[in-house]
Amino acid sequence: MKLGVLAVGHKPPAWIAAGCAEYIKRMPRELPLSIVDIKPEARGSKNREQLLAAEKSRLSVALQGYARTVVLDERGRDLNTVQFAGLLEAWLRVGGDTAFVIGGADGVDERLKRQADDSLRLSSLTLPHAMARLLLCEQLYRAVSIVRQHPYHREG
Numbered sequence: 001m002k003l004g005v006l007a008v009g010h011k012p013p014a015w016i017a018a019g020c021a022e023y024i025k026r027m028p029r030e031l032p033l034s035i036v037d038i039k040p041e042a043r044g045s046k047n048r049e050q051l052l053a054a055e056k057s058r059l060s061v062a063l064q065g066y067a068r069t070v071v072l073d074e075r076g077r078d079l080n081t082v083q084f085a086g087l088l089e090a091w092l093r094v095g096g097d098t099a100f101v102i103g104g105a106d107g108v109d110e111r112l113k114r115q116a117d118d119s120l121r122l123s124s125l126t127l128p129h130a131m132a133r134l135l136l137c138e139q140l141y142r143a144v145s146i147v148r149q150h151p152y153h154r155e156g
Contacts (some may be wrong), residue, residue: 001031002097005136006062008038008055008104012130023137028148031092033140035133036062040104048106056109059101067096069116071108072132076119084120084139085146092147102132 005020012020020035027033041054063069068091079087091098101108101116113119122135145152 001092001095003027003031003033003140004062004066004097004099005033005035005102005133006038006059006099007035007102007129007133008040008059009102009129010040011037012133016130016134019134020137023134023141026141028144031144033137035137038062038104051104051106052109055104055106056112059108059112063099063101065097066099068098068118069101069112070098070118070120071101071113071116072103072122072136073108073113073119074121074126076121078121078124081139081142082146085143088140088143089147100136102129102136104129 011017024033024035038055038058041051043051046054101112122132122139127135142152144150
Protein backbone atom coordinates (compact mmCIF):
# COMPACT_ATOMS: atom_id res chain seq x y z
CA MET A 1 0.00 0.00 0.00
CA LYS A 2 1.23 3.48 -0.85
CA LEU A 3 0.35 6.74 0.86
CA GLY A 4 0.28 10.07 -0.92
CA VAL A 5 -0.13 13.59 0.38
CA LEU A 6 -1.62 15.74 -2.38
CA ALA A 7 -1.10 19.31 -1.26
CA VAL A 8 -2.36 22.37 -3.10
CA GLY A 9 0.03 25.23 -2.57
CA HIS A 10 3.32 26.86 -3.30
CA LYS A 11 6.70 25.41 -2.46
CA PRO A 12 6.93 25.04 1.33
CA PRO A 13 9.74 26.56 3.40
CA ALA A 14 12.95 24.51 3.51
CA TRP A 15 12.43 23.48 7.14
CA ILE A 16 8.97 22.05 6.30
CA ALA A 17 10.37 20.15 3.31
CA ALA A 18 13.23 18.82 5.46
CA GLY A 19 10.82 17.69 8.18
CA CYS A 20 8.57 15.93 5.69
CA ALA A 21 11.59 14.29 4.05
CA GLU A 22 12.68 12.94 7.44
CA TYR A 23 9.32 11.24 8.08
CA ILE A 24 9.12 9.97 4.50
CA LYS A 25 12.56 8.40 4.99
CA ARG A 26 11.41 6.69 8.21
CA MET A 27 8.36 5.04 6.65
CA PRO A 28 8.62 1.29 6.10
CA ARG A 29 9.38 0.08 2.60
CA GLU A 30 6.01 -1.64 2.31
CA LEU A 31 4.20 1.62 3.15
CA PRO A 32 5.96 4.36 1.18
CA LEU A 33 4.83 7.94 1.61
CA SER A 34 5.15 10.63 -1.04
CA ILE A 35 4.11 14.25 -1.40
CA VAL A 36 2.60 15.54 -4.61
CA ASP A 37 2.53 19.31 -5.00
CA ILE A 38 -0.56 20.61 -6.76
CA LYS A 39 -0.26 24.05 -8.31
CA PRO A 40 -2.79 26.50 -6.86
CA GLU A 41 -5.00 28.39 -9.28
CA ALA A 42 -3.98 32.01 -9.89
CA ARG A 43 -6.48 34.26 -8.19
CA GLY A 44 -6.88 37.04 -10.77
CA SER A 45 -10.54 37.96 -11.17
CA LYS A 46 -11.83 34.45 -10.39
CA ASN A 47 -14.28 33.85 -7.58
CA ARG A 48 -13.80 31.16 -4.92
CA GLU A 49 -15.90 28.56 -6.77
CA GLN A 50 -13.88 29.01 -9.96
CA LEU A 51 -10.61 28.69 -8.05
CA LEU A 52 -11.75 25.54 -6.27
CA ALA A 53 -13.08 24.00 -9.50
CA ALA A 54 -9.72 24.53 -11.24
CA GLU A 55 -7.85 23.01 -8.29
CA LYS A 56 -10.35 20.13 -8.20
CA SER A 57 -9.46 19.34 -11.82
CA ARG A 58 -5.76 19.19 -10.97
CA LEU A 59 -6.44 17.10 -7.88
CA SER A 60 -8.66 14.69 -9.84
CA VAL A 61 -5.80 13.98 -12.24
CA ALA A 62 -3.37 13.44 -9.34
CA LEU A 63 -5.87 11.14 -7.56
CA GLN A 64 -5.94 8.63 -10.41
CA GLY A 65 -4.58 5.31 -9.20
CA TYR A 66 -5.49 5.84 -5.56
CA ALA A 67 -8.14 3.51 -4.18
CA ARG A 68 -8.97 5.72 -1.22
CA THR A 69 -9.25 9.49 -0.86
CA VAL A 70 -9.14 11.24 2.49
CA VAL A 71 -9.75 14.98 2.54
CA LEU A 72 -8.31 17.01 5.36
CA ASP A 73 -10.98 19.44 6.43
CA GLU A 74 -11.69 21.54 9.51
CA ARG A 75 -15.11 19.84 9.74
CA GLY A 76 -13.76 16.31 9.27
CA ARG A 77 -13.73 13.52 11.81
CA ASP A 78 -11.67 14.35 14.87
CA LEU A 79 -9.50 11.35 15.79
CA ASN A 80 -6.84 11.03 18.41
CA THR A 81 -3.52 9.47 17.45
CA VAL A 82 -4.41 5.94 18.58
CA GLN A 83 -7.70 6.07 16.69
CA PHE A 84 -5.86 7.29 13.59
CA ALA A 85 -3.45 4.35 13.94
CA GLY A 86 -6.44 2.00 14.12
CA LEU A 87 -7.85 3.51 10.95
CA LEU A 88 -4.50 3.08 9.19
CA GLU A 89 -4.33 -0.52 10.39
CA ALA A 90 -7.81 -1.22 8.97
CA TRP A 91 -6.76 0.29 5.64
CA LEU A 92 -3.66 -1.91 5.63
CA ARG A 93 -5.85 -5.01 6.04
CA VAL A 94 -8.09 -3.96 3.14
CA GLY A 95 -5.25 -2.64 0.97
CA GLY A 96 -5.38 0.01 -1.70
CA ASP A 97 -3.28 3.12 -2.07
CA THR A 98 -4.50 6.09 -0.03
CA ALA A 99 -4.33 9.78 -0.90
CA PHE A 100 -4.65 12.55 1.67
CA VAL A 101 -5.80 15.85 0.15
CA ILE A 102 -4.73 19.17 1.64
CA GLY A 103 -6.58 21.99 -0.07
CA GLY A 104 -5.27 25.40 -0.93
CA ALA A 105 -5.97 28.75 0.70
CA ASP A 106 -9.67 28.48 -0.17
CA GLY A 107 -10.09 24.88 0.94
CA VAL A 108 -11.30 21.93 -1.12
CA ASP A 109 -14.11 21.86 -3.67
CA GLU A 110 -17.37 20.60 -2.09
CA ARG A 111 -17.89 17.98 -4.81
CA LEU A 112 -14.45 16.51 -4.13
CA LYS A 113 -15.25 16.42 -0.41
CA ARG A 114 -18.47 14.51 -1.11
CA GLN A 115 -16.66 12.05 -3.40
CA ALA A 116 -13.94 11.36 -0.82
CA ASP A 117 -14.00 8.16 1.20
CA ASP A 118 -13.30 10.01 4.42
CA SER A 119 -12.72 13.47 5.86
CA LEU A 120 -10.40 14.08 8.79
CA ARG A 121 -9.36 17.13 10.76
CA LEU A 122 -5.82 17.52 12.03
CA SER A 123 -6.57 20.11 14.66
CA SER A 124 -9.15 22.53 15.97
CA LEU A 125 -6.51 25.21 15.45
CA THR A 126 -6.08 26.94 12.11
CA LEU A 127 -2.84 25.66 10.61
CA PRO A 128 -0.77 27.04 7.74
CA HIS A 129 -1.04 24.60 4.84
CA ALA A 130 2.68 23.82 4.93
CA MET A 131 2.44 23.04 8.64
CA ALA A 132 -0.52 20.73 8.00
CA ARG A 133 1.64 18.84 5.50
CA LEU A 134 4.40 18.32 8.09
CA LEU A 135 1.95 17.41 10.84
CA LEU A 136 0.27 14.82 8.60
CA CYS A 137 3.61 13.23 7.67
CA GLU A 138 4.56 12.97 11.35
CA GLN A 139 1.17 11.52 12.31
CA LEU A 140 1.37 8.92 9.54
CA TYR A 141 4.78 7.86 10.79
CA ARG A 142 3.49 7.82 14.38
CA ALA A 143 0.46 5.73 13.35
CA VAL A 144 2.71 3.19 11.64
CA SER A 145 4.90 3.02 14.74
CA ILE A 146 1.82 2.29 16.87
CA VAL A 147 0.60 -0.42 14.48
CA ARG A 148 4.08 -2.01 14.52
CA GLN A 149 4.41 -1.54 18.30
CA HIS A 150 7.53 0.53 17.85
CA PRO A 151 8.44 2.67 20.89
CA TYR A 152 8.28 6.02 19.00
CA HIS A 153 4.81 6.69 20.43
CA ARG A 154 4.50 6.66 24.20
CA GLU A 155 1.06 6.52 25.71
CA GLY A 156 0.30 7.97 29.13
